[in-house]
Amino acid sequence: MSVTKNGPRPFTVIVEGNIGSGKTTFLNHFNQYEDVCVLAEPIEMWRNCQGHNLLGLMYQDIKKWSFTFQSYVQLTMLQHHTKQTSCPVKLMERSIYSARYCFVEKMKQDGLLPEASAAVIEKHFDWIQDYANVDVDLVVYLRTTPEVVYDRMMERNRQEEKAVSLDYLKALHQIHEDWLYHKTLFKVPAPVIVLDADLDKSLIREEYLKCEPHILVSTKA
Numbered sequence: 001m002s003v004t005k006n007g008p009r010p011f012t013v014i015v016e017g018n019i020g021s022g023k024t025t026f027l028n029h030f031n032q033y034e035d036v037c038v039l040a041e042p043i044e045m046w047r048n049c050q051g052h053n054l055l056g057l058m059y060q061d062i063k064k065w066s067f068t069f070q071s072y073v074q075l076t077m078l079q080h081h082t083k084q085t086s087c088p089v090k091l092m093e094r095s096i097y098s099a100r101y102c103f104v105e106k107m108k109q110d111g112l113l114p115e116a117s118a119a120v121i122e123k124h125f126d127w128i129q130d131y132a133n134v135d136v137d138l139v140v141y142l143r144t145t146p147e148v149v150y151d152r153m154m155e156r157n158r159q160e161e162k163a164v165s166l167d168y169l170k171a172l173h174q175i176h177e178d179w180l181y182h183k184t185l186f187k188v189p190a191p192v193i194v195l196d197a198d199l200d201k202s203l204i205r206e207e208y209l210k211c212e213p214h215i216l217v218s219t220k221a
């Protein structure tokens with residue numbers, strides 16, 4: 001446990017990357033370690049907010065639902081960041097950071113989130129950063145090319161993602177790149193490990209093993 005301004009918290013790792021970059025697969029690999037608290041697939045919460053599929057609504061009518069969706073994403077991410085665990089390591093799929101820096105930013109750029117709505121999300125985000133325990137220790141960036149993740153997305157054929165275009169994935173890719181690779185866009189919340197996530201499932205294990213020692217630092221594994 002490291003001690004921050006907000007008290008003790010586990011060594012916290014966030015896993016970031018484009019849609020279809022393999023975040024869930026990466027996180028599932030770490031389920032084998034009992035000292036690691038794995039918080040995967042926040043998408044399942046977005047699909048069921050008291051019976052409402054907010055992800056589906058967002059894709060059906062982005063202008064109408066963007067604020068509702070992003071408010072809920074921010075809440076679910078905050079819940080994951082602050083979730084208590086006795087494990088020395090916490091591994092999270094996405095974070096309040098990618099929600100704000102990648103997705104809210106893209107919606108703003110595209111004029112899909114009114115400025116006043118974006119301002120409210122940003123106010124919440126700033127408050128959370130100042131007063132909640134959302135610090136992280138490591139970012140794992142699953143780096144991909146847009147064409148590869150587009151093929152994966154088509155193959156998995158998620159109902160809600162039918163409207164997602166290659167152009168959208170290219171734009172999201174660029175935001176991830178500028179944020180986590182070139183480090184020119186927004187503040188990076190922790191040191192970044194970059195993995196080649198274009199690799200096929202049969203070869204990606206090697207990449208996982210490369211970063212394991214950096215993640216399991218505080219465990220007995």
Ligand SMILES: Nc1ncnc2c1ncn2[C@@H]1O[C@H](COP(=O)(O)OP(=O)(O)OP(=O)(O)O)[C@@H](O)[C@H]1O
Nearest residue numbers: 018019020021022023024025043073099103104161
């Ligand atoms: N703020 C946001 N944070 C995360 N996803 C968002 C956000 N806004 C919209 N989305 C949408 O949620 C869906 C889930 O994408 P995400 O990359 O989080 O998971 P994934 O594609 O299942 O990950 P992977 O395939 O890498 O395991 C996508 O359709 C994405 O466009």
